[in-house]
Amino acid sequence: MRKSAITAEAAAALIPDGASLMIGGFLGVGSPDRLIDALVSRGARELTIIGNDTAYPTIGVGRLIEAGCVARVRASHIGTNPTTQRLMSAGAIDVELIPQGTLAERIRAGGAGLGGVLTPTGVGTIVARGKQVVEIDGEIYLIEKPLRADFALLRAHEADYCGNLTYRLTAANFNPIMAFAADCVIVEPDEIVPTGVIPPDAVRTPGVLVTHLIGRPR
C-alpha cells in the first residue's frame, strides 16, 4: 500500500479555511514545521487547532497563532505563548483548556471508536462544568467525550513507502494517537525510507492510518 509523497504546499492547499486540525508536538518538539509554514504562507484562516500547547510565538503551532490563522484552540497549556493569551483575553481566539491526560484520552477515544472515557481528573474543578458525572463503585468520574479532527498534521522520524512511522524520543508525544483520530492524516517525516527498512516491531504508527507523506523539499 504505497503512498505518494506530496509537497508541504500541496498539503496546505488541501486544508480549507475553517478546518479542524490536530497538530502533534509539545512546545514545538515533534511538530510538523514545514506543514505549519506552508499553512502560514497560504494564509489559512479560521482554523481550529487541537494540540498540547501553542508553543512560542516563533515556534511550532505558535507561528499559526502569530499569523492570524487560528480561530479556536483546544490545548492543555498556553502559558508559553503570550500572543495566545493576549488574543484569548481580547476575545479574538476561543481557547478551551483541557487537562493534558484528558486531552490524550479524548483523542485516543476519538480514534478508537469509544464514546468517551471516565476520568477522575477534573472532578471538583472548572473542568467539570457542563459535563456528565457518573459514580462507578463509589468513585466519581467525569464522562469525557471523544475528539476528532478533519486533519491530523504529524511529525515523524522515519516513514517508509507504506506510511509506517517511527518517532524519536520526546518528539512522539501526541503524534501517535492523533494518527487515529482525523479523517485525513498528513505526515512530515524527517526521512523517508524504503519499505522493509522499518521492522514490524519498530513501527509505532501503522501506515494504513496515513493519508499523505510530505516528501523531500525540492
Added chain:
Amino acid sequence: MRKSAITAEAAAALIPDGASLMIGGFLGVGSPDRLIDALVSRGARELTIIGNDTAYPTIGVGRLIEAGCVARVRASHIGTNPTTQRLMSAGAIDVELIPQGTLAERIRAGGAGLGGVLTPTGVGTIVARGKQVVEIDGEIYLIEKPLRADFALLRAHEADYCGNLTYRLTAANFNPIMAFAADCVIVEPDEIVPTGVIPPDAVRTPGVLVTHLIGRPR
C-alpha cells in the same frame, strides 16, 4: 532501577491460591510458559485467570485449566479448549466471556486510572446485561468498567536489567497493557540484556512497571 532475577518456582511461590492473574498470550503465543508450568507444579488452586483465551489443553493457559488450578476465567474465546467448555458446562469453572476489544480496553482502563470506557461493542447483545447504558450525541454506548488483577504474568522478548521490555511480532498481544493493570508484574523474557542494549524508542513497556524478572533457568 535494577531488578533482580528470580526463578519461575520462586515466582509461583509468591502467588497464593485464590489470586487473580492476568496472563498474556493469544492461543498460547506470547504466554509465559515457565511461569505457567511452575504454577502447575506448585499445585495452585482457585485462581482467577484474565486473558484472551484458554489456548489448548496442553498449551499456555490451558495447562492451568487442565491441572485444576482455575476457578474463574474472564476471556473473549474458549472455543479452542474443550476442557474449559466441559468444566464450564459442568459448573466447575465460572466463565465470563468478554468481547476482545472490550477486554483490551477494560484492562487498559484498569492500568490507566480510568473509571471505565464507553463502547458501542455489545449494545443489543447478552454482553449488555446488567450494564449501565449512556447516550452520547445520539449514539448508545455501554459503560465498561476497568479490570485489574493481583498479578500479571507476562512474556516478553527482551528485558534489560531495569525491566524495560520488548516484544516480538504477534507475541505482544495483551502483554503490554497487562503490565499496567496488576499490583505485581512478573515477566518471563526470552532474553535478559544489559541496561542500554534496548534503546529508549524500542522499549514497549517501561521497566518501572515490572516487579520481577524470571531469570535464566539453572
Added chain:
Amino acid sequence: MDAKEIIARRVALELRDGMLVNLGIGLPTLVARFVPKGISVAFQSENGLIGFSAPPPEGMENRNLTDAGGGFIAALPGAASFDSATSFALIRGGHVDMAVLGALQVDASGRLANWMVPGKFTPGMGGAMDLVAGAKRVIVAMQHAAKSEPKIVETLTLPPTSARRVSLIVTELAVIEPTDEGLVLRERAPGVRVAQILAGAGARLIVPDETPEMSLGCD
C-alpha cells in the same frame, strides 16, 4: 468449484484497492486467495499484525508469528505489529475498511449471530462483536443453509453478535443486501435459479425484476 470457493471468490470482488481488511477464522480466510489482479489490500490479524501472508515457507515458521486462528503466517515487507488495545482501536475506530465474518444465522433485519448456541456450544465472541460494531463494511460469508436448516431467518433464534446491520451476505447461492426495507436479493450464483434461493431461505427476500448472475472473477 465447491460452495466455499464460490463464496470466497465472490466476497473477494468486494475488495477495493488500498483497503484494510480483516478476515474471520474459517471460510473467510479463503478470501485472501482470490484477491483480484491489480488490487492491493492489507490484511489485519486482530492478534496484532497488519501485512501478512499464510502459510510461511516450509520450515520457516516462527512461534511468535501467527494469525488469530493460531496458524503460522509470514509478515510481508511493510508489516506492522501492535498490541491488542491498538488492534481493537483500529477495528472499533473504523480504520478497518472491510471485515468478512462467518455466521450461524442472519435475520431479516440484517443482524448476525455467530458466537454461541445456548446449551450446546459457547466458543465466545472473540473479536467478532468489535468487528461488527466498528468495521466500515461487514460482509457475512456463509453457506446458504446448514444441514438443510436455513441460516437466513426471519428473526434470530441465537444470541445476536451486534445490533448493527451487516452490509452484505454472500452464500454459495446468492448475494443478499440487508436494507431498511428488508433483505434484497442482489445476485444469484451461476446456474442457480431464484426459486432455489428463496426455497433455502427462512426469511422473506425482496426479489427485484432482474437478478443478475454473480461474477466469480475467473476471467
Added chain:
Amino acid sequence: MDAKEIIARRVALELRDGMLVNLGIGLPTLVARFVPKGISVAFQSENGLIGFSAPPPEGMENRNLTDAGGGFIAALPGAASFDSATSFALIRGGHVDMAVLGALQVDASGRLANWMVPGKFTPGMGGAMDLVAGAKRVIVAMQHAAKSEPKIVETLTLPPTSARRVSLIVTELAVIEPTDEGLVLRERAPGVRVAQILAGAGARLIVPDETPEMSLGCD
C-alpha cells in the same frame, strides 16, 4: 541557602529508593539536584520519557529530547520513551509514586490551586490536574508566602486543580501535612520559630506539642 534550596532539599528527603517521580516545572525541578545518597529514583517527564538528567553535555543537545518545560535533557541508560496517552496512563494509573508541584495556593482542606488567576493569567493546567488525581503522593513545593500574601489559605480563592487532598506541603519555613482534622505543622525550618510560621499562614495550623526542625540532608 535560599528559600528554593531549602524547599528542594527538604522535598528530596521524601524520595525513597525505586520511586518513579514527576517533578513539575520551576521550583520542583530543583529537587533532582538533592537526591539523597544511596537512593536511586527514576524521573518521568510527562511529554514522554522516563530516565533522564538535565542538562545534557554542552553542544550535545538534541532537538527531539526535552523535558516538559521545553528544556534540553539527556536520556540515561535504561531510559524509555512513550506517547502522551501512555505517559498519562502512568500518571493517572497510580504508577507515579510521587509528584512534586508548585502552587499558587493550598487551603485548609489540602486542596491545591496552581493553574489560573481569573482575569489575570491563564497558562492552563497542563498535566497538573492528572498528576494530582493520579500520583500516589502529591507534594506541594512552594514559598510560604508570595509578596507577603499567604499562600496557605483557609479556602481557595483561586480555581482548584483537584478536589483531592495533597499529601504534604513543603515551604522554606515549614513542613505541613493536610489531614482529616486540618493542616498539621510537622516540621519547622532550621532557626524558624513556630510563631513565624503561623504568622505567615492564612489558615489555622494544628501545632503539636513538639515541632522538630526539618533536616535538609546536608550531612
